[in-house]
Amino acid sequence: MLDAALSCLDDGLTRVSLPDVASRAAVAPSSLYRRWGSVENLMAEALLDQSRMTMPVPDTGSVRTDLIAFAQGLARFLASPRGAAVLRTAAVLEWSEDRAAARTRFWDERFAVSGVIVQRGIDRGELAPDTDARLLMEMVVAPLHLRRLLLGEDPTTMIEQQVDLLLDGSRRTP
Amino acid sequence: MLDAALSCLDDGLTRVSLPDVASRAAVAPSSLYRRWGSVENLMAEALLDQSRMTMPVPDTGSVRTDLIAFAQGLARFLASPRGAAVLRTAAVLEWSEDRAAARTRFWDERFAVSGVIVQRGIDRGELAPDTDARLLMEMVVAPLHLRRLLLGEDPTTMIEQQVDLLLDGSRRTP
Incomplete structure (x- = not known):
């Protein structure tokens, strides 16, 4: 159903x-x-059920390649007709109090599951120990949603550059 | 009208x-x-006209405070009822070829205008000379849209942390 x-x-x-x-x-x-x-x-x-199924969490041994693979999988789903329909519907659905609570649980669960990538990166010494896993994962997925939903652009491009920006920052290093 | x-x-x-x-x-x-x-x-x-009016580009002399002020202004608009309605409508509007071209021009213009913040940061030696202004600005605005449109969260929080992540990255520094 x-x-x-x-x-x-x-x-x-x-x-x-x-x-x-x-x-x-x-x-x-x-x-x-x-x-x-x-x-x-x-x-x-x-919507919540569909999205739950479609995001495997890779474990390649490197936080950079994990984040890239994760974002690529999500971007491919968002680029599909089903992905676009799910996004549009989620954006306009009236989220009553009950449904909003289910939505919050859904995103909390998603960020907890995908945040394992960040925790492994911290454990391996690749990431700063105080890295906020949820914030980092939000910033990995946010541009893909923006491109697909509002900019009308292909969400599968620029993923490596996004991940590198989140890992290395944009400050000039001496 | x-x-x-x-x-x-x-x-x-x-x-x-x-x-x-x-x-x-x-x-x-x-x-x-x-x-x-x-x-x-x-x-x-x-929609394009409304959004064009509501994003002043700050010039505080520091790329960090410029990005924070810019994101806060946008987040306040997105948090308003008008902002939410504009977002939802943009997400579901059928973007025919003509309208999609207007949308692309709109975003190109927005990113060009706000990208001045990044260029000034490069000129002042705060940012790496090869910083991609459009990518950085997309990643500043994307989480605000995601929170408001899909997560159902307040887009005005976490802005400093987002900007710091984009400036400093999440890698462990020796």
């Missing part, structure tokens, strides 16, 4: 209804109403 | 129509049709 919800997005439906989803999932609309109550609740769960 | 278009967004209208805007602007719908042809064209121009 979650997949049926997302497949409505693939067809560019900006206003998905529970009957639309029910028809694709070949179930009675009443069963969707019982379980989710509203199409917004259903879409919120479908 | 552009302001009337944006004021429809302030009221949470996700589907603005030309007659809505015409009624707020107290003009005949036909005059809006003549000038813009579609509500999407009108909204695209209103």
